[in-house]
Amino acid sequence: MRLDKFLKISRIIKRRTIAKEVADKGRIQVNGIVAKSSSDVKLGDELTISFGNKTMVVKIEKIVESTKKEETKEMYSIISEKSKSDENE
Known part of the structure; x- marks a missing residue:
């Protein structure tokens, strides 16, 4: 699945x-490598997303073509989440 589609369906973005x-x-990395929106993602991939004032690291747990809002949390697990203010302290 394309990276941009996964982010939308999982409602991360x-x-x-x-x-x-x-x-x-260049604000998203897949397994430590800067990724384009067309990059393919698969189960087990680790995404590092710098968006707005936070940096989030998530692991892909499930890939589906469409999902209900309640089921999006099953698609990924959050490994870490930091806001820019946390990094400045």
């Missing part, structure tokens, strides 16, 4: 166009 912009600016 609400809109696919925004997910595409963030990825194409």
